[in-house]
Amino acid sequence: MRPLSGCGAIVLGLSVGLGLACATRAAEDDALLRDARRLFAPLPKDMATAERPITPALVELGRALFFDPRMSVDGTVSCARCHQPALYGGDALAKSHGNHDRLNARNAPTVLNTALQFKQHWTGNREDVEDQATKALLGAASYGNPSYDVPMARLKAIAGYQPLFRAAFPDASNPITPENWGRAIGAYERTLVSRSRFDEFLEGKRDALSASERAGLRAFIDTGCVTCHNGVGVGGGEFKKFGVVEDYWKATGSQETDEGRALDTKNPEDKFFFKVPILRNVAMTGPYFHDGSVITLEAAVRAMARVQLGAAPSDREVQDIVAFLGSLTGPLPDNFATAPALPAER
Ligand code: HEC
Ligand code: HEC
Incomplete structure (x- = not known):
């Protein structure tokens, strides 16, 4: 259980000042949910498609x-x-x-x-x-x-x-x-x-995210992370250059440089382009980036802000973004959390 927010007090009419602060917060929360619904979507039950049905x-x-x-x-x-x-x-x-x-x-x-x-x-x-x-x-x-x-x-x-x-x-x-x-x-x-609390939030349950996670979501939107990491996967929809503002290895400390998509297409314009990865469960899947060059999620967030956006978020903002990314962790699907018995040789 999360502690009740101070806004519960307004129904008691305790303080006009507190009431105003709460009204502002409620309006901010409405706007956050509205923005989030414009940019993201809850996970589906499964990922079958018309061409790829499952039985x-x-x-x-x-x-x-x-x-x-x-x-x-x-x-x-x-x-x-x-x-x-x-x-x-x-x-x-x-x-x-x-x-x-x-x-x-x-x-x-x-x-x-x-x-x-x-x-x-x-x-x-x-x-x-x-x-x-x-x-x-x-x-x-x-x-x-x-x-x-x-x-x-x-x-x-x-x-x-x-x-x-x-x-x-x-x-x-x-x-x-x-x-x-x-x-x-x-x-x-x-x-x-793996559905997470973020899906509940998108479906309208505002207190599914803590205050820090909501602040992190706000920073993730306002800093510009969402220009690339959006949609149901919070990424996974396009190719982008890794190192828009600055060479990526300056921030990641990568020993080798990987030219990314240009290695496949032989087109120099694809140099250092990678798929924008999905960020669902990202708190659980370090080390980060295509070469695993960055160990902690906090350092990965700072590197992204620097090389993709030329931004230097405050320590507090980084903490909040990390908290928000943690809300994308869901329980493991049952059919993945246990290994099946393997078919017998004879
Ligand atoms: C030896 C380790 C290894 C094995 C075994 C392996 N993978 Fe992977 N898998 C990787 C690596 C490394 C990548 C990234 C490759 C790349 O992008 O160049 C990857 C990428 C993937 C991706 C793409 C994920 C994404 O976000 O783009 C999927 C899906 C995947 N593997 C599924 C499988 C399946 C299914 C099998 C078994 C048939 C398998 N892998 C076997 C190491 C492995
Ligand atoms: C211009 C597009 C773009 C923007 C803006 C952007 N990213 Fe990324 N992000 C990428 C790409 C491309 C990668 C893959 C980089 C690589 O090759 O390893 C990535 C990778 C990541 C990873 C590592 C994921 C993993 O599984 O290793 C994290 C975490 C991340 N981004 C968070 C953020 C955050 C937080 C912001 C905002 C501060 C942000 N990104 C802004 C394109 C972008």
């Missing part, structure tokens, strides 16, 4: 595949190795390690709510979660398979997967394919929604 059978199969390391080249790599439930779908490393401890080029973002985004990966080089999951099978520092034949042969040899694939793809004569691996894991990811 319970698809989700059950996808959940088993997500946690199963047997389809990687060295038998140690599942999605959950780098997207760990206890770490809110990240791995708490600056950069992930895959098969044979191979180092990834970038930091692992969370898989929670990720299907909301317009593209996947830091530079958006994966169309959607299905595309991402299929290609992970061949990632040199991920599953490390030389071709799709190898992991598909392994899947076919695990007897326990046969009925799961048949149930998930009832119309397919040969359901075990790389595309269907992606379809099933994608369907599972589309259920990984």
